[in-house]
Amino acid sequence: MGERVYYLDHAAATPCDPRVIEAMRPYFSDVFYNPSASYAGGRAAREALESARSIVAGIIGAKPYDIVFTAGATESINLAFRGVLSGGGKAVISAVEHVAVRRVVENYPHSVAKVDTRGLIDQDDLREQIDDETVLVSVVLADNEFGTVQPLSAVARLLKDIREDRRTRGVVTPLYFYTDASQGQSLLDLGVSRLGVDMMTLNSGKCYGPKQVGALWLKPSVRVQPLVEGGGQERGLRGGTENVAGAVGFAEALRLVQAERHDEAKRLGAIKKQLVDTLSALVPDIVFDGHPKRSLPGHIHMHVDGLDAERVVFHLDTEGVYIATGAACSANKATRLPSLEAVGLTESQADGSLRITLGHLNAAEDVPYTAERIAHAIQTERAL
Amino acid sequence: MGERVYYLDHAAATPCDPRVIEAMRPYFSDVFYNPSASYAGGRAAREALESARSIVAGIIGAKPYDIVFTAGATESINLAFRGVLSGGGKAVISAVEHVAVRRVVENYPHSVAKVDTRGLIDQDDLREQIDDETVLVSVVLADNEFGTVQPLSAVARLLKDIREDRRTRGVVTPLYFYTDASQGQSLLDLGVSRLGVDMMTLNSGKCYGPKQVGALWLKPSVRVQPLVEGGGQERGLRGGTENVAGAVGFAEALRLVQAERHDEAKRLGAIKKQLVDTLSALVPDIVFDGHPKRSLPGHIHMHVDGLDAERVVFHLDTEGVYIATGAACSANKATRLPSLEAVGLTESQADGSLRITLGHLNAAEDVPYTAERIAHAIQTERAL
Numbered sequence: 001m002g003e004r005v006y007y008l009d010h011a012a013a014t015p016c017d018p019r020v021i022e023a024m025r026p027y028f029s030d031v032f033y034n035p036s037a038s039y040a041g042g043r044a045a046r047e048a049l050e051s052a053r054s055i056v057a058g059i060i061g062a063k064p065y066d067i068v069f070t071a072g073a074t075e076s077i078n079l080a081f082r083g084v085l086s087g088g089g090k091a092v093i094s095a096v097e098h099v100a101v102r103r104v105v106e107n108y109p110h111s112v113a114k115v116d117t118r119g120l121i122d123q124d125d126l127r128e129q130i131d132d133e134t135v136l137v138s139v140v141l142a143d144n145e146f147g148t149v150q151p152l153s154a155v156a157r158l159l160k161d162i163r164e165d166r167r168t169r170g171v172v173t174p175l176y177f178y179t180d181a182s183q184g185q186s187l188l189d190l191g192v193s194r195l196g197v198d199m200m201t202l203n204s205g206k207c208y209g210p211k212q213v214g215a216l217w218l219k220p221s222v223r224v225q226p227l228v229e230g231g232g233q234e235r236g237l238r239g240g241t242e243n244v245a246g247a248v249g250f251a252e253a254l255r256l257v258q259a260e261r262h263d264e265a266k267r268l269g270a271i272k273k274q275l276v277d278t279l280s281a282l283v284p285d286i287v288f289d290g291h292p293k294r295s296l297p298g299h300i301h302m303h304v305d306g307l308d309a310e311r312v313v314f315h316l317d318t319e320g321v322y323i324a325t326g327a328a329c330s331a332n333k334a335t336r337l338p339s340l341e342a343v344g345l346t347e348s349q350a351d352g353s354l355r356i357t358l359g360h361l362n363a364a365e366d367v368p369y370t371a372e373r374i375a376h377a378i379q380t381e382r383a384l
Numbered sequence: 385m386g387e388r389v390y391y392l393d394h395a396a397a398t399p400c401d402p403r404v405i406e407a408m409r410p411y412f413s414d415v416f417y418n419p420s421a422s423y424a425g426g427r428a429a430r431e432a433l434e435s436a437r438s439i440v441a442g443i444i445g446a447k448p449y450d451i452v453f454t455a456g457a458t459e460s461i462n463l464a465f466r467g468v469l470s471g472g473g474k475a476v477i478s479a480v481e482h483v484a485v486r487r488v489v490e491n492y493p494h495s496v497a498k499v500d501t502r503g504l505i506d507q508d509d510l511r512e513q514i515d516d517e518t519v520l521v522s523v524v525l526a527d528n529e530f531g532t533v534q535p536l537s538a539v540a541r542l543l544k545d546i547r548e549d550r551r552t553r554g555v556v557t558p559l560y561f562y563t564d565a566s567q568g569q570s571l572l573d574l575g576v577s578r579l580g581v582d583m584m585t586l587n588s589g590k591c592y593g594p595k596q597v598g599a600l601w602l603k604p605s606v607r608v609q610p611l612v613e614g615g616g617q618e619r620g621l622r623g624g625t626e627n628v629a630g631a632v633g634f635a636e637a638l639r640l641v642q643a644e645r646h647d648e649a650k651r652l653g654a655i656k657k658q659l660v661d662t663l664s665a666l667v668p669d670i671v672f673d674g675h676p677k678r679s680l681p682g683h684i685h686m687h688v689d690g691l692d693a694e695r696v697v698f699h700l701d702t703e704g705v706y707i708a709t710g711a712a713c714s715a716n717k718a719t720r721l722p723s724l725e726a727v728g729l730t731e732s733q734a735d736g737s738l739r740i741t742l743g744h745l746n747a748a749e750d751v752p753y754t755a756e757r758i759a760h761a762i763q764t765e766r767a768l
Contacts, residue, residue, distance in 0.1 A: 005425060012426075013418035013625065021412050028405050028594065034397035037708070038694075039701040041389060042396075071455030071596055074614035074624030100614035100623055107613075205625055210412065212455055212596070212627035227611055229491075230458035230484035239484055240458030241397065241589055243596035310422075317423040324421070 006321045006370045010206075010298060010359030011144050011183060016249070017208040017360070023252040024210065027245035035242050036231065045244050052244075052251035056215055059258050060200065061191040068216045068237045069247050073182045073203035074100045075227065076216035079237065080178055080199050081105055081136065083224025089135030089173060094121050094150070095342035096143035098180055102338065105138075113139075117344050118291040119148030123158055130162055132171050139177075141184035141195075145339040145355065146290030147299025149188065152179060156196020176222055182206050182214075186257040186359075187265045187297055198222055202254065204246070208360060209253030213246035268298035268358045274367045275356065276300060282375035289343065289353070298358035303345065307352030308381055315377040321370055324355040390705045390754045394590075394682060394743030395528050395567060400633070401592040401744070407636040408594065411629035419626050420615065429628050436628075436635035440599055443642050444584065445575045452600045452621045453631050457566045457587035458484045459611065460600035463621065464562055464583050465489055465520065467608025473519030473557060478505050478534070479726035480527035482564055486722065489522075497523075501728050502675040503532035507542055514546055516555050523561075525579075526568035529723040529739065530674030531683025533572065536563060540580020560606055566590050566598075570641040570743075571649045571681055582606055586638065588630065592744060593637030597630035652682035652742045658751045659740065660684060666759035673727065673737070682742035687729065691736030692765055699761040705754055708739040 027048060033041035035049050050064065057064040070076045081104045085091060091110040093101055096119050113126040121139055130137065137159060142149045159177050166173065181190060182203035192200055199222055204213035218224065230239020257264070279286055279302070289301040303309075309325040316323055340350040354374075411432060417425035419433050434448065441448040454460045461484045469475060469492040477489055479499045497510040505523055514521065521543060526533045543561050550557065565574060566587035576584055583606055588597035602608065614623020641648070663670055663686070673685040687693075693709040700707055724734040738758075 007425070009418075009421060009423075012421050013416055015414075015416040016412040018413070028400040029402070030399075032397055032399040032595075033706075034393075037393060037396050037706070038697060039393075039706040040704075041391070041706060071459065072624040072627075075455065075612050077614070078612045078623070103613045103615075103623065210627075210629065211416075211625055212630060228459050228462045229487045230461070231487075239462070239487065240456040241595055243456075243594075245594065246596060313422060320424075322417075322421070322423040322425060 003320050006366055007361040008321065008323045008356045008358065008370065010361070011355065011357035012324060014206055014208045014359060015361065016210060017253055017256055019256060020209055020249045020253045024245040024249040027248055031244070035244060036233070049242050049244050049247050052247040055251040055255055056202065059190055059254055060217055061193055062217050066218050066220060068218065068234045069242065070214045070216055070238055071243070072205065072212040073180065073201050073214040076201040076214045077101055077180060078104050079216050079224060079227050080201065081108070082227060084136050084176060084222070086225050090133045091136040091138065092126065092129040092134055093138040094140060096145060096148065096339045097138055097140050098144055098182065101138055101180060115342050119143060119146040119343050120291060120294065121150050121155065123154065126155065127158060132166065132173055135174055136176050136178055139179060141179050141181040141188060142296050143339060144183045146301045146343070147183065147296035148291045149184065149294040149296065152195040152197060184296065185254065187261050190258070192217060204250035204253055207253045207257045209250040210246050213243060213250045215250070265297040268362070271358055271362055271364050271367060272297060272300055274364065275371050278367060278371035279375055282371065283378050289345070300356040301353065303349045303353040304378060304382070305349050305352055307378060309352050309354050311381050312354060312377045315381060316373060319373055321373050323374065324357070325353065387704050390750055391745040392705065392707045392740045392742065392754065394745070395739065395741035396708060398590055398592045398743060399745065400594060401637055401640055403640060404593055404633045404637045408629040408633040411632055415628070419628060433626050433628050433631050436631040439635040439639055440586065443574055443638055444601055445577055446601050450602050450604060452602065452618045453626065454598045454600055454622055455627070456589065456596040457564065457585050457598040460585040460598045461485055461564060462488050463600050463608060463611050464585065465492070466611060468520050468560060468606070470609050474517045475520040475522065476510065476513040476518055477522040478524060480529065480532065480723045481522055481524050482528055482566065485522055485564060499726050503527060503530040503727050504675060504678065505534050505539065507539065510539065511542060516550065516557055519558055520560050520562055523563060524567070525563050525565040525572060526680050527723060528567045530685045530727070531567065531680035532675045533568065533678040533680060536579040536581060568680065569638065571645050574642070576601060588634035588637055591637045591641045593634040594630050597627060597634045599634070649681040652746070655742055655746055655748050655751060656681060656684055658748065659755050662751060662755035663759055666755065667762050673729070684740040685737065687733045687737040688762060688766070689733050689736055691762060693736050693738050695765050696738060696761045699765060700757060703757055705757050707758065708741070709737065
């Protein structure tokens with residue numbers, strides 16, 4: 001360490017925004033009180049917590065009461081899936097869901113809806129997978145591999161039709177629409193009504209807030225069982241003394257990325273274009289995956305058939321350039337493959353896949369150097 | 385706020401030690417990387433996490449591998465109880481367990497072992513409650529109400545006898561001994577071998593570390609199911625990108641309280657004696673509950689029959705003196721009563737109960753003033 005680092009892996013983790021650290025600071029020391037305590041200090045902690053909840057709710061166009069603060073997106077996913085599916089019924093998930101979704105859903109009857117070669121949900125296949133026992137449909141807002149932005153409102157209309165059809169046939173099984181917004185939250189609109197979802201996961205650690213803080217928004221009609229029971233906090237859905245500093249930091253982080261998202265999307269989009277153009281010129285047979293238009297502005301997925309991408313990542317590491325191959329939030333490389341298979345990549349294309357995800361730590365003036373180093377690493381590995 | 389506050393509720397929440405905040409700082413910004421990432425930054429985050437795990441393990445005399453970092457003690461409790469009991473079998477808990485234990489165990493067959501009037505576990509009753517289906521026995525290290533320190537090693541010997549008896553009779557049901565060390569961890573020895581336990585919960589938010597961070601230690605023989613599944617973190621028992629800053633802060637907090645516990649116990653014991661003596665002199669009919677000897681040095685539980693303790697707490701709040709009546713980690717006052725009932729307090733004695741818990745924010749020179757204000761509040765309320 002010590003030398004300059006070029007961080008191109010914002011989908012794996014984001015640094016806390018200095019403004020977020022500043023916002024959290026008082027709640028570690030001065031206002032450290034238990035929000036359930038009745039004295040003034042406890043009430044001040046409670047107010048900070050509820051104000052954080054209101055900020056998050058305001059951003060997604062929901063009521064504060066319907067936001068449950070959790071200890072991270074993975075917990076939110078578990079709460080949503082176990083909470084709904086432990087009551088019975090089946091789930092349908094898209095083929096590009098996060099590993100946490102895929103892992104948890106394995107405990108319950110479920111099926112997987114196809115995506116096309118660009119990672120976009122196949123709505124016909126989705127419709128076919130849904131039967132009268134389906135209670136939960138999960139389509140990520142934008143996936144962590146390709147950054148393909150899913151047409152959630154179209155899926156919502158599809159589900160609305162199915163619900164209406166069920167009603168006319170007297171089928172009373174509920175059908176909830178869940179989305180994990182962890183990757184999309186920093187750059188996309190999060191209005192839950194516009195998206196048409198019933199449940200949404202948010203992730204502080206991926207939007208320049210503290211790690212292991214998150215939220216699950218639940219439409220009032222959604223009934224879930226708690227995962228963690230205790231003193232009745234978070235209306236009984238998440239026991240344990242509340243993480244006030246974390247909630248305040250998360251709310252500030254989400255507020256900042258959402259306030260700045262149009263400018264940041266433009267900025268990152270320009271860097272992405274420059275990177276893609278430079279890499280294309282330097283490595284002519286490089287293939288860019290994902291959707292040409294419906295893509296997160298900072299997301300680049302690419303492959304070179306036959307390349308040992310893992311060695312490229314190691315090589316770049318020695319030069320202080322951090323990019324990803326296997327999904328970084330998992331120790332297990334195999335957890336990434338399902339998404340790559342789903343878009344039709346062969347094994348040798350998947351092994352030759354690299355992911356670059358841009359964010360706050362990237363600047364346009366770094367592109368020539370980083371693109372050159374990445375291209376050089378690819379060519380070097382290829383020559384071996 | 386703004387005026388001087390006298391905080392006498394350290395059992396509800398503790399402020400982050402400034403040294404802990406300092407230790408966490410780099411992991412919010414400089415070393416924010418995902419510990420699962422393969423590049424140098426990720427490895428540095430991983431090293432910090434594993435170093436935190438080693439520190440916690442060293443303190444309790446365990447192997448790092450057997451420590452699972454969780455998002456708080458309540459989650460640890462849920463992981464321990466659900467993790468063991470979802471496989472079948474019954475639990476026996478002491479009558480002074482934390483509300484989270486009482487809440488979670490309600491999902492499973494269980495019974496409650498009596499305590500005596502001082503809050504000490506009744507070992508004969510405990511033995512009687514255990515039958516061949518019992519897989520889990522839970523006795524808190526020191527309870528949050530009275531601060532009574534339980535004789536865990538004696539209970540461990542009892543359980544050892546039962547295990548041996550089972551073996552001779554060919555009964556293969558395992559019998560695990562669980563303890564929640566949340567309240568005792570700052571001032572007591574935590575050696576798991578000396579205590580004779582198989583599972584232990586630790587709580588960062590109660591030892592001057594960040595909130596919603598904790599650990600569950602599991603003896604290698606204990607098999608539990610995960611609560612939160614995801615990317616395989618924490619050897620599959622707690623999915624989600626790890627809270628490196630939180631783990632580092634927690635380890636530093638636990639290290640500090642354990643390094644300083646003998647001096648701090650002496651210091652708090654002296655303040656407690658002074659407070660008890662002064663209050664006894666000012667309110668002659670005040671009764672101090674709990675155990676005269678086996679008691680946490682900073683814990684005072686007292687009652688005045690017929691007093692409206694809640695109004696006393698409100699009154700003191702207006703003077704900046706923060707003490708507790710109902711268990712502060714719960715919004716529901718009723719959750720406190722089982723412990724008070726268990727030691728034989730009548731309803732009007734329970735309603736007249738106050739809890740003072742001392743810690744870092746208390747100094748001997750504040751005793752005359754705070755004791756006088758507390759006594760004055762009691763007398764004022766009584767006069768109404």
